[in-house]
Structure formats: structure tokens, C-alpha cells
Amino acid sequence: MKTRGFEIAKGWEDKNINLPKRSTAHAAGYDIEAAEDVVIPMYKPGIKPTLIPTGLKAYCQEDEWFMLANRSSGPKKGFVMANSIGIIDADYYENESNDGHFYFQYFNFSDHDLEIKKGDVIGQVVFQKFLTIDNDVAGGVRTGGFGSTDK
Numbered sequence: 487m488k489t490r491g492f493e494i495a496k497g498w499e500d501k502n503i504n505l506p507k508r509s510t511a512h513a514a515g516y517d518i519e520a521a522e523d524v525v526i527p528m529y530k531p532g533i534k535p536t537l538i539p540t541g542l543k544a545y546c547q548e549d550e551w552f553m554l555a556n557r558s559s560g561p562k563k564g565f566v567m568a569n570s571i572g573i574i575d576a577d578y579y580e581n582e583s584n585d586g587h588f589y590f591q592y593f594n595f596s597d598h599d600l601e602i603k604k605g606d607v608i609g610q611v612v613f614q615k616f617l618t619i620d621n622d623v624a625g626g627v628r629t630g631g632f633g634s635t636d637k
Contacts, residue, residue, distance in 0.1 A: 490546040490613050492516070495587035498541035506542070506611060515555060515610030518542065518590070524602045526565055526594040535568030535591040538608050543586035545579045546613055553612045554590055560609070564596025567609070 492505050498521060506516035521541030527533065544552055554572030556565075568591040579586040590609045594600045602608060618624075 488545055490544070490550065490552075492542050492544050492611075495541055495543045496585040498539075498587070501541055503541035504605070515612045517557075517607045518554075518609050518611055520602045520604055520606050520608050522604050526592050526600040526602060528597065528599055529593050529595050533593070535593055537589040537591055538602060539587070539589050540608075542588060543579055544574070544588065544611060544613075545586075546576050547615075548576050550613055550615050551575050553614060554588065555610050555612060557607065557609055560592075561595075563600065565592045565594050565600055567591060568593050 494503050494505075501521060503521055504519055506518050508516055518540050521539040524536060524538050526536040526538075546552060552574050554567070554574065556567045556571075560566060572588070572590070574588055578588070592608075
């Protein structure tokens with residue numbers, strides 16, 4: 487039985503995607519690479535965040551989730567995650583609309599466009615358990631991918 491891990495998302499199998507790994511024995515996060523070259527334009531009011539594909543999907547236990555987090559060096563270089571952190575639920579894996587492919591969303595607060603190259607480490611993933619309250623009655627089933635609850 488699989489517990490937690492990473493796989494290549496559908497459509498990315500022939501793109502030479504590297505599976506994430508931790509850099510040191512005590513690191514909490516798995517380093518995630520960009521799946522393709524992307525330019526993050528310099529921020530100006532009204533600009534939307536730039537989505538950077540990873541070519542990856544991740545699986546975990548039903549009572550777990552994984553967090554997409556910025557690298558500590560990101561803000562020094564001018565790029566900051568648009569949503570501070572990303573929370574990905576266990577049922578995002580292999581969902582019908584995008585197979586569970588996760589992306590990072592970034593704004594660029596430097597004074598120039600930032601070029602991200604395929605293979606650049608753009609963030610990290612940390613797996614976590616979650617708790618529920620005594621009278622929790624959640625019973626819904628995911629029907630979509632990114633932003634599917636739209637609340």
C-alpha cells in the first residue's frame with residue numbers, strides 16, 4: 487500500500503520531470519522543480535499571479551494534506567507565492583479535471599522580469615496530518631481540480 491509520495495502527472499511523462507527529494511536528513515520539505523521555462527513578469531497592480539507547472543502529482547493518506555511553500559531564498563530574489571502557502575487535500579490526487587497536477591503561483595516583486603528555467607527549484611512540499619472537530623459532518627466528494635470548491 488502506498489503511504490505518501492510523488493508521481494509524474496498525466497501528460498508530463500515524457501518531459502524529463504525529476505521526482506522531488508529532500509536535501510538533508512532533517513529537512514521537512516521536498517524540493518520542487520519547475521517543469522518548464524516560465525517568465526514571471528514584474529509586479530504591477532492588476533497583474534495575475536504566474537502559474538508554474540511542476541509536472542507532478544502527490545498522494546497521501548485520507549487524514550493528511552500537503553503544503554506548497556516558498557523557499558526561504560524566494561523573497562530575496564523577488565518572487566513570493568501569491569497565496570502565501572498552498573493547501574492541497576488528499577482527494578486532489580488523480581482528480582478528473584487535472585489528474586492532481588499541482589502548480590506554484592508566484593508574484594515577482596523585483597524590478598525586472600524573472601526567468602525560471604526548467605529544473606530550477608521553485609518551492610517545497612511538506613506533508614502534514616490534519617484534525618477534525620467532534621461533530622464534523624463533511625461528506626462531500628471532490629468533483630474538480632484547482633480551486634474546485636470556489637468559496
